[in-house]
Amino acid sequence: MxxxxxxxxxxxxxxxxxxxxxxxxxxxxxxxxxxxxxxxxxxxxxxxxxxxxxxxxxxxxxxxxxxxxxxxxxxxxxxxxxxxxxxxxxxxxxxxxxxxxxxxxxxxxxxxxxxxxxxxxxxxxxxxxxxxxxxxxxxxxxxxxxxxxxxxxxxxxxxxxxxxxxxxVGSSTGALLPTGNLIDTIDGLEVTCIDVAMPLMIARAADLGLTGLETAAELDANRAFYERIEPIRIEAGKRMGMGDVTKSVTPKIGLVAPPKAGGTVLTRYFMPWNCHPTMAVTGAQCLAACVLTPGTVADGMAEGLTGTAPQLVEIEHPSGIIEVMVDFENGADGLTLKSAGLVRTxxxxxxxxxxxxxxxxxxxx
Missing domain, CATH: 3.10.310.10 (Diaminopimelate Epimerase; Chain A, domain 1)
Structure with a gap:
């Protein structure tokens, strides 16, 4: 044999x-x-x-x-x-x-x-x-x-x-905000470290000199971007209690910007050493949670939010829009996520x- x-x-x-x-x-x-x-x-x-x-x-x-x-x-x-x-x-x-x-x-x-x-x-x-x-x-x-x-x-x-x-919530780290902060500043860049279905480090596209409308191919060709963001991701992993993430694909990287195509928010998602051509299901849930949580890097960007549950979050990505229906509660301790629903094929x-x-x-x- x-x-x-x-x-x-x-x-x-x-x-x-x-x-x-x-x-x-x-x-x-x-x-x-x-x-x-x-x-x-x-x-x-x-x-x-x-x-x-x-x-x-x-x-x-x-x-x-x-x-x-x-x-x-x-x-x-x-x-x-x-x-x-x-x-x-x-x-x-x-x-x-x-x-x-x-x-x-x-x-x-x-x-x-x-x-x-x-x-x-x-x-x-x-x-x-x-x-x-x-x-x-x-x-x-x-x-x-x-x-x-x-x-x-x-x-x-x-x-x-x-x-x-x-x-x-806390799929890998045990907490919605594993660093304990809504925003952390790492090497001069403001990021939100958040863990819902997938741990992400999320930054504003504009803070990295990007519009958020760049294609996946354009972003992958921008090696200066990866050289800037990867050390920040590694430090974010340490702060999130994930240890040395140099050889790990988590935490992933997310970028947010104001919507441009009628959605709730414009995003780009990284896996983490190249840009996702569409959007990960787990990443979409985490980005939706970031959008719904006051005080994160996405605060003030989203359009069409009602503040009541369940809330449909329409996430713009390089190939279109993915919809996430989020059920949550607003309490004295902030946002409590109950579930997130999507339809795929x-x-x-x-x-x-x-x-x-x-x-x-x-x-x-």
Whole structure:
């Protein structure tokens, strides 16, 4: 045997895609698991030419599913962000776009039994401890992928997948504002360090000499921007209690500016060493929370806020707008987030076995 075959479903979830595995079909040892996932994706080459990655951070993501032992969840979702050009796997974050296909994948894999019409899949995000409810269209007990729902960054339309996020505050750090401040000043730049679904360091685009309207390609070509922002991100990670984040994709970076296309706020989101071509689902929730929290760097920028819950926050990004419905309470201690809801789409692209060299893994768990 020169190669080891691993069963998988290849899914598009939101504006990302990648392989969805049964966790039981992969090595238990974390170091060996990382070697397998890098071989699957082809990490270490800008094209991912020796794997099924797509040469961008949104196409080198991996979902690993297993039946949940929790009474309040059906399936556990363990996420891995595999690097593109480096040999690196990060298990700290989760991914809301990849999460969009967890419900359909769990049904396709037989982990969740579908009901006629719609199926509710209760998901536990292993990386962050959050719980999510996904509502999947299942007419006749079969996952429906075709529909008329359109999301920015994905061509055409597909069936909607409704996501309701619970337990998202302090996903990685245990606090909404892990530094204890609404605004921190790091190397002369005012930032808000906030943790809702994904820890972010958020700055005003104008404070970095940007308009917020720059394309992802323009921002990625602006190496002076990355040289300026990365040391600040590393210091923010320390202040957020995340330790040395030099080799970690979290905290991510967000930029905010006044809206230009009829939304609530204009944003750019970084992963963190390049600009997201659209918007991460988790990042959208965190940016929405920043917008709704008085005193942050986004204070005074947003348009159309009512101050009452639930509040629809329309986030402008390079490819369009993503909508986040946020339920919250205003109290003496400030904003308390209860849940955030979004609608995404998903599609199964392929299924079968992906091969890795036997020298990487011989199939023994």
């Amino acid at each position: 020169t190669q080891t075959g691993i069963p998988f479903h290849f899914m598009r979830g939101g504006s990302s895609r990648g392989p969805y595995f049964d966790r039981a079909d992969l090595p238990e040892d974390r170091d060996r698991l990382s070697e397998v996932l890098m071989a699957v994706v082809g990490a270490g080459h800008t094209w991912n030419i020796d794997g099924i990655g797509g040469g961008t951070a949104v196409t080198t993501k991996v979902a690993m599913l297993s039946p949940s032992a929790r009474d309040d969840c059906d399936v556990d979702y363990f996420f891995a962000q595999v690097a593109v050009a480096e040999r690196l796997v990060d298990y700290k974050p989760t991914c809301g776009n990849i999460l969009s296909a967890v419900g359909p994948a769990a049904i396709e894999k037989g982990m969740v039994r579908a009901t006629d019409g719609e199926t509710r899949v209760r998901i536990y995000a292993v990386n962050t401890g959050a719980r999510i409810e996904a509502i999947v269209k299942t007419p006749g007990g079969v996952v429906e992928y075709e529909g008329d729902t359109e999301i920015a960054g994905v061509p055409g339309t597909a069936a909607p997948v409704a996501l309701n996020f619970l337990d998202t 998903a599609r199964m692209l392929a299924r079968g076995e992906v091969m890795v060299p036997a020298s990487v893994w011989d199939g023994t768990r």
